[in-house]
Amino acid sequence: MPRLLRPLTRAVTYTRWLHVLVGAVVPFACALVYPGLNDPSPGDWLLIAVLPVPLALAAAMVPPVRRAEGLQARLMLFAGPHARGGREQDPGVSTDSSTTWNDRVRTGAWLVLRLEAGLALALVTNALMSFTLALAGAGAEDPGLPLLPHMSDAGRLYVLLTPVPVLVLVLVAAGAGALVARAARRLLGPSVKERLAALEEHTERLLERDHIARELHDTLGHALTLAVVQAGAARTAGDPEFTDRALEAIEETGRDALEDLERVLLVLRETGRPAGTGPALDQAGRLLDSARAAGSRVDAELTGQLEDLPGPVTREAYRMLQEGLTNVLRHAGPVPIRVRVAVEGAWLRIDVRNPLPATTPPAGAGGGTGLRGVRERAALLGGEARTAQAGGEWLLLIDLPCADLG
Incomplete structure (x- = not known):
């Protein structure tokens, strides 16, 4: 159990969470133009996930984009010098601009991954936070009001369950951040020429x-x-x-x-x-x-x-x-x-x-x-x-x- 809860105390868990969520900015911006965010259907969400992909691939063709993404990944996805346990010896992420088509292709795959992972984690974050608020509202016996001092036995049970979705959300974010960090090493890692x-x-x-x-x-x-x-x-x-x-x-x-x-x-x-x-x-x-x-x-x-x-x-x-x-x-x-x-x-x-x-x-x-x-x-x-x-x-x-x- 202590090992399972260890991500809760690590700063890199939350910087990774933020880094992944930033990837959802472009899909949501595109969704505001089309098809909109007013009660979207599952098909609309699929369209929202696909629409920004050409933009990401086009951006990957610009050589400095790889450098910018590498710097962000080093800063946000890996432990810094003041982190508990010390800085990771070598993140394995390049901070050089693209020089070959292989670099551009891998950068494009990374940008698409950021978009899709960010959108997915944003939806999960929204769902679990909404569930947390629903539990808190149910505990107050009025989903539309803030928590009241007088609650029934069932209301007290709802209040006790309120931290559970938050804990699950942090663990999901920690797992997603770890997977994205591993993907960064593969997609933004040094090319053969750089090695x-x-x-x-x-x-x-x-x-x-x-x-x-x-x-x-x-x-x-x-x-x-x-x-x-x-x-x-x-x-x-x-x-x-x-x-x-x-x-x-x-x-x-x-x-x-x-x-x-x-x-x-x-x-x-x-x-x-x-x-x-x-x-x-x-x-x-x-x-x-x-x-x-x-x-x-x-x-x-x-x-x-x-x-x-x-x-x-x-x-x-x-x-x-x-x-x-x-x-x-x-x-x-x-x-x-x-x-x-x-x-x-x-x-x-x-x-x-x-x-x-x-x-x-x-x-x-x-x-x-x-x-x-x-x-x-x-x-x-x-x-x-x-x-x-x-x-x-x-x-x-x-x-x-x-x-x-x-």
């Missing part, structure tokens, strides 16, 4: 989040690794001059990391301001200087027109080189590093080598996210990233296509 567009948008958001996660990992991981290595080297050296250089390098690395972090946060905040672009491979010198400041001897060779690389390639290549150097410092410490970056025809090749440490496991052996992220970045660009051991060295080899150099 594909929503899926693509969702996929783009996931890719953007993944990209942001990689940016944060690369930027903060690189800065923290350099800071830890430089601080440890400064403490071990015990040389004030070396300590000053290490602190200066830590400060510069931290400042660069804060700039990159602010750029990434602009995207997360969705402020509408341009987030800018990340560092490019022609700025790789600061990565090499950071590694040198951490105590590593870096032998670097950069050849080719790095400044002419396509935007996505040069930015992703910078992050891959950054991760490669960070990986060396994190796992092997300040060891000698050989870096080769070259544009060879339609390919960009990056080669990072360092001696294998005697006791520390080789970089990437633990399956960390850093080198896995490098492989994923390379694969997204149509390239390849490999790791290997050869001649007592750990190798990170990256090949990226850059055929857009023209």
